[in-house]
Amino acid sequence: MDSSQRQLNRSYLLRGLTDGIPIGLVYLAVSFSIGLSARTIGMTGIQGFFMSLTTIASAGEYAGLQVMASNGTMLEMIILTVVTDIRYVLMGCAFSQRFAPNVSLLNRIGTGALITDEIFALQISKSGYIKPFYSYGAALVAVPLWAIGTYLGIIVGNIIPEFLVSALSVSLYGMFIGIIVPPARDNKAIAICIGASFILSWAAEKFLSMLSTGTRIVILIVVIASAISLLFPVADEPAKEAAQNE
Amino acid sequence: MNRITLYIIVMAATTLLVRVIPVLLIRKEIKNRFIKSFLFYVPYVTLAVMTFPTIIECTKSPIAGAAALVGGILAALKKINMFIVAIICCVIVLVLEFVL
Numbered sequence: 001m002d003s004s005q006r007q008l009n010r011s012y013l014l015r016g017l018t019d020g021i022p023i024g025l026v027y028l029a030v031s032f033s034i035g036l037s038a039r040t041i042g043m044t045g046i047q048g049f050f051m052s053l054t055t056i057a058s059a060g061e062y063a064g065l066q067v068m069a070s071n072g073t074m075l076e077m078i079i080l081t082v083v084t085d086i087r088y089v090l091m092g093c094a095f096s097q098r099f100a101p102n103v104s105l106l107n108r109i110g111t112g113a114l115i116t117d118e119i120f121a122l123q124i125s126k127s128g129y130i131k132p133f134y135s136y137g138a139a140l141v142a143v144p145l146w147a148i149g150t151y152l153g154i155i156v157g158n159i160i161p162e163f164l165v166s167a168l169s170v171s172l173y174g175m176f177i178g179i180i181v182p183p184a185r186d187n188k189a190i191a192i193c194i195g196a197s198f199i200l201s202w203a204a205e206k207f208l209s210m211l212s213t214g215t216r217i218v219i220l221i222v223v224i225a226s227a228i229s230l231l232f233p234v235a236d237e238p239a240k241e242a243a244q245n246e
Numbered sequence: 247m248n249r250i251t252l253y254i255i256v257m258a259a260t261t262l263l264v265r266v267i268p269v270l271l272i273r274k275e276i277k278n279r280f281i282k283s284f285l286f287y288v289p290y291v292t293l294a295v296m297t298f299p300t301i302i303e304c305t306k307s308p309i310a311g312a313a314a315l316v317g318g319i320l321a322a323l324k325k326i327n328m329f330i331v332a333i334i335c336c337v338i339v340l341v342l343e344f345v346l
Contacts, residue, residue, distance in 0.1 A: 022329045043250055054258035064257040071249075074256050081260040087292055088261075092268030094285045097276060099269075112269035113262055117296065124289045125328060166306045167340040170314045173301040174335030176293040177318040178328025184290075185323055193287050197294030205299060220295045221288060228291075229283035 009133040016122075016137020022171075023118045023138060024145035029168040031146045034061050035153015041069045045155045052150040056116055056143055059213060060085045086218045091120045100129040107132035114139045118172070125179045189232035197224055301335075310342035 031052055038048045055061055063084040067077045092112055099108060111123075111132045119138050123130055184191040197220065204216045211219070276282055302311035314335040321331045 019329075022332065026332075041250075047248075047250055047254060051254045051257070054254065055261050057261055060257070060261055064253065068250060068253050074252070077253055077256050078260050081257055082264055085261055085264045088265045089268050090285075090288050090292065092265060093272060094288050096269050096272035097282070097285055108269050109266055112266040115265045117293075120289070121293060121328075162306065163340070163343055166304075166310075166343055167336045169304040170301055170311060170335045170339050171332045173297045173304075174314065174318045174332035175328050176297045177315070177335070178322050178326070178331030180290050180293050180297075181319055181322035182325045185325070190287075190290055193290050194294045197291050198298040201295040202299045204295075217292070217295055221291050224291045224295075225284050225287040228287045229280055233279050233283045234286045 012131045012133040013137040013140075016134040016139075017141055018137075019122055019134075020138035020141030022175075023122070024142040026118070026168065026171050026175075027142050027146040028149040029165060030058055030172070031149030032153040033165070034058065034065070035150040035155075036157065037062065037065050037153075038150065039154045039157065041065060043068075043154060045151045048154045049147045049151040053143065053147040056114075056139075056146060057085055057088075058117075063212075083212065083215055083218075087117075087221065088115050090218075090221055091115050095120075095123070095130055098128075098130045103130075103132065111135050114143075116142075118142070118175070121176060121179050189228060192232075193224065193228045196228070200224060305339050305343065307343050307346050309346060310339045313342055314338045 034052065035048055038051070043051070051061065051064075055064070060081055063080045064077060066072075067080055072080075092115060095111065095115070099111075111130060114135045119135050119142070122138055123135060126134070180190070180194055184194055200223070201216075201220055204211075204220055208216055208219075276285070298315065301315050302308045305311035305314070317338045318331050318335045321334050322328075326334075
């Protein structure tokens, strides 16, 4: 690695550290509530800390806690985890197309292993190639807070006032809106894509409530993204198009 | 070994594989136009379906959540930084739940 690349990596790491702070604060609040659930099944604070540190997935951890609570088999744990987190496969596929040609194997694995909804969102909000060190920076701040939140939820129980939890819980979705809406202004297909997603997501919750949230999300992603791809196939240089939408 | 610890290890290992296998296996540029389009739209669909209707269900008052959604979209249309949009949404909920 030459020195200019190293310098670039350092600047991405720093940017990740900064952008990871708001995510980390949201994580602290969300993982705190995971800690509250973990507490009810008799998990210790240390176990909760390592569960969140090694899994880093909200829906996945909730699902896992359900398996633990019902004393399910390890196979159930594996299947439910895969189903709940299958969106990471789609995110990983999206990432795979946006790595620089010279990215190392280790950086591929590292970036993949740190895919969360929020870090994925950060990466795709930047144009051009995936920047592994941007993920590392964000994760370095956000993941420890995710683990600490879980630990605190188990150890101290419910101390955050309810109105604060309510307000904090929308921050994540506000961030998502801040990512997907700006490009929709200049790209009709993305706007239609978002509108359809909102409507169908609401309909799915209403009419497919027998399916788990994770399964519903996967079905919605596959159906909507397929339909929009057939209706509005992207030009040959989607990366360039995305960059112009920044 | 404590059974909970075993669950945690199985969950972590499974999640890691789910995350890493796609970036490891897909090494070539995908040429198929449909798949390229599909992967281009996946992020937007993913974030959109996770946002709605959850945003109006996670707040104590659904009206506050709905207002945060509309306020967030209006702010984002002005191409404001995503973290500012997030803060605007939080403030809307904080204020509305206090007033309502």
